[in-house]
Amino acid sequence: xxxxxxxxxxxxxxxxxxxxxxxVFVAETLMQPLEELRLVYEKLITDKDFLAELDYDLxxxxxxxxxxxxxxxxxxxxxxxxxxxxxxxxxxxxxHKINNTVGQALLAKHMGKTRIIAETGAGQHGxxxxxxxxxxxxxxxxxxxxxxxxxxxxxxxxxxxxxxxxIPVESGSRTLKDALNEAMRDWVTNVxxxxxxxxxxxxxxxxxxxxRNFQSVIGREAREQCLEMQGKLPDxxxxxxxxGSNAIGLFYPFLNDESVxxxxxxxxxxxxxxxxxxxxxxxxxxxxxxxxxxxxxxDNDGQIVEAYSVSAGLDYPGVGPEHAWLKDTGRVNYDAIxxxxxxxxxxxxxxxxxxxxxxxxxxxxxxxxxxxxxxxKDQTILVNLSGRGDxxxxxxxxxxxxxx
Amino acid sequence: xxxxxxxxxxxxxxxRCALIPYITAGDPEPSVSVDLMHALVSAGADIIELGIPxxxxxxxxxxxxxxxxxxxxxxxxxxxxxxxxxxxxxxNNTTPVVLMGYLNPIERMGYEEFADRAMKADVDGVLTVDMxxxxxxxxxxxxxxxxxxxxxxxxxxxxxxxIQKIATAGSGFxxxxxxxxxxxxxxxxxxxxxxxxxxxxxxSSLPLGVGFxxxxxxxxxxxxxxxxxxxxxxxxxxxxxxxxxxxxxxKHNISILIKSIRKSxxxxxxxx
Numbered sequence: 001x002x003x004x005x006x007x008x009x010x011x012x013x014x015x016x017x018x019x020x021x022x023x024v025f026v027a028e029t030l031m032q033p034l035e036e037l038r039l040v041y042e043k044l045i046t047d048k049d050f051l052a053e054l055d056y057d058l059x060x061x062x063x064x065x066x067x068x069x070x071x072x073x074x075x076x077x078x079x080x081x082x083x084x085x086x087x088x089x090x091x092x093x094x095x096h097k098i099n100n101t102v103g104q105a106l107l108a109k110h111m112g113k114t115r116i117i118a119e120t121g122a123g124q125h126g127x128x129x130x131x132x133x134x135x136x137x138x139x140x141x142x143x144x145x146x147x148x149x150x151x152x153x154x155x156x157x158x159x160x161x162x163x164x165x166x167i168p169v170e171s172g173s174r175t176l177k178d179a180l181n182e183a184m185r186d187w188v189t190n191v192x193x194x195x196x197x198x199x200x201x202x203x204x205x206x207x208x209x210x211x212r213n214f215q216s217v218i219g220r221e222a223r224e225q226c227l228e229m230q231g232k233l234p235d236x237x238x239x240x241x242x243x244g245s246n247a248i249g250l251f252y253p254f255l256n257d258e259s260v261x262x263x264x265x266x267x268x269x270x271x272x273x274x275x276x277x278x279x280x281x282x283x284x285x286x287x288x289x290x291x292x293x294x295x296x297x298x299d300n301d302g303q304i305v306e307a308y309s310v311s312a313g314l315d316y317p318g319v320g321p322e323h324a325w326l327k328d329t330g331r332v333n334y335d336a337i338x339x340x341x342x343x344x345x346x347x348x349x350x351x352x353x354x355x356x357x358x359x360x361x362x363x364x365x366x367x368x369x370x371x372x373x374x375x376x377k378d379q380t381i382l383v384n385l386s387g388r389g390d391x392x393x394x395x396x397x398x399x400x401x402x403x404x
Numbered sequence: 405x406x407x408x409x410x411x412x413x414x415x416x417x418x419x420r421c422a423l424i425p426y427i428t429a430g431d432p433e434p435s436v437s438v439d440l441m442h443a444l445v446s447a448g449a450d451i452i453e454l455g456i457p458x459x460x461x462x463x464x465x466x467x468x469x470x471x472x473x474x475x476x477x478x479x480x481x482x483x484x485x486x487x488x489x490x491x492x493x494x495x496n497n498t499t500p501v502v503l504m505g506y507l508n509p510i511e512r513m514g515y516e517e518f519a520d521r522a523m524k525a526d527v528d529g530v531l532t533v534d535m536x537x538x539x540x541x542x543x544x545x546x547x548x549x550x551x552x553x554x555x556x557x558x559x560x561x562x563x564x565x566x567i568q569k570i571a572t573a574g575s576g577f578x579x580x581x582x583x584x585x586x587x588x589x590x591x592x593x594x595x596x597x598x599x600x601x602x603x604x605x606x607x608s609s610l611p612l613g614v615g616f617x618x619x620x621x622x623x624x625x626x627x628x629x630x631x632x633x634x635x636x637x638x639x640x641x642x643x644x645x646x647x648x649x650x651x652x653x654x655k656h657n658i659s660i661l662i663k664s665i666r667k668s669x670x671x672x673x674x675x676x
Contacts, residue, residue, distance in 0.1 A: 302512030
């Protein structure tokens with residue numbers, strides 16, 4: 001890769017910052033454990049044996065590489081650019097989350113930790129964490145907001161089947177952000193034997209970089225697959241952004257490819273002009289939460305406000321700090337898609353391609369369909385289909401029941 | 405000399421340990437807080453730690469989380485907290501007040517405006533839980549220019565090099581977190597704390613306060629043997645939680661606890 005004027009791949013800097021974003025904003029007790037994690041991670045990520053172990057797991061346990069599929073009928077109906085799907089929905093456990101948990105579980109094993117903790121919103125990261133913990137024989141505790149626990153009963157049972165203990169979080173808004181607070185409190189209390197698997201590119205350094213690097217297998221594969229299938233890079237990338245791990249995983253290996261336009265799509269919920277959305281990049285301001293400086297949804301007093309989206313996986317009032325920086329540098333365009341638009345895209349893909357997308361991924365699809373219309377037929381858009389939609393059937397069905 | 409330095413110097417020459425109660429501003433409602441601050445002083449507090457409520461208090465246990473939620477139900481803002489200090493100062497010009505909270509409300513107000521308003525309200529110190537010295541240059545400089553002490557945390561996981569860094573960045577006093585955990589938990593082991601404080605004293609001459617896990621006169625006295633200040637929070641807030649509809653009962657119970665701690669930490673020092 002040639003070194004451009006601005007080499008986007010060189011971040012974060014040594015202190016964990018992406019420009020003014022990122023950093024390490026935690027209480028003193030966690031400073032040294034984070035430093036230890038950074039040192040172990042930086043050593044292992046260049047270690048041949050560790051990488052071989054990781055590659056083996058990604059291939060034989062996760063099922064990688066995930067294919068790229070040309071959604072011909074969807075493209076024809078959109079009437080413009082060709083829409084290609086990176087099929088992360090075909091991974092073991094049904095989403096991109098497992099790429100990261102497999103990597104972090106290996107780190108935990110190498111650090112001699114016997115206990116895994118995780119936070120989860122929709123339950124996908126909780127399931128992915130419980131899965132790797134089961135496989136390695138590690139104790140696993142998953143924190144989940146009490147509100148989410150009710151909304152995602154199936155995933156809760158799935159985690160329990162996998163041997164994890166799911167702890168309902170009753171504080172604050174009782175959703176993902178509160179689950180993250182509670183996981184941090186557990187970590188600070190049990191820091192000796194516990195490894196905290198953060199599920200997104202959020203949190204204090206080194207997590208945003210570490211999770212990005214485990215997820216960037218998505219973009220590395222996709223880049224090669226596009227070159228192989230079409231002899232050229234895609235013209236545009238589209239991915240949904242909640243915390244932003246599937247998006248950064250796809251984007252990162254393309255950041256220095258100037259010809260590739262990149263779009264990160266947040267959840268506009270009931271509309272950006274309402275209070276019911278989850279779009280800190282499109283409608284928030286910079287602040288400090290959960291260990292890093294990034295764009296947040298907050299009130300005039302700096303109190304974090306509740307996010308809303310029909311998609312539980314996008315329902316978070318913050319976003320990974322690298323996205324904040326990519327927004328401010330202008331490298332990535334961030335936009336938002338409403339609940340209704342995402343639901344329409346969910347149906348469209350299901351009906352014309354026979355692929356049931358997660359509601360999270362449906363946001364990216366909805367945007368890609370709009371974008372395709374403005375582009376030529378010989379151009380391509382690569383969409384990260386970050387997860388499968390089986391978990392959302394109940395949400396879609398009950399939403400439609402209400403409409404009728 | 406700053407109010408905090410003066411306070412610790414005076415206590416040291418009397419061989420007394422400082423007593424620092426913590427309350428969350430606006431808990432259970434904003435009109436109570438200034439009155440409560442005065443009551444704490446009357447009961448024997450040397451310094452007051454006033455919590456800035458935050459929606460996501462990551463380092464706090466359930467008791468202080470609930471206190472933040474009660475305060476936020478009344479929309480207690482950082483601006484309100486600064487007004488409370490200013491009001492407290494109209495009748496108390498001697499007791500140091502340290503604001504303790506999380507960074508985001510300060511980020512939202514803006515560092516410059518915050519430092520300026522804190523000076524005007526006559527705040528003595530600021531402890532920002534989720535801002536380690538590595539991220540603190542700008543705020544520390546602004547606070548310094550307004551003669552406000554930046555107070556930092558130390559913990560059992562702080563290495564020698566971190567202790568050095570923190571001792572250099574901080575002033576007023578250092579706040580030693582007695583165990584790895586959240587506020588209000590009970591894992592206090594005084595021998596371990598004593599050993600750590602000795603190690604910190606090799607690198608800093610700042611007064612050392614100890615907080616987290618001090619619940620009563622007995623645990624406070626044990627800590628007062630080895631520390632320059634004992635910090636009590638959750639044990640007090642517990643009374644506010646129990647008596648939300650009866651503030652005078654809460655205030656009464658809090659005063660009794662503060663008086664008993666005062667007595668016990670003074671006696672232990674007299675006994676040598």
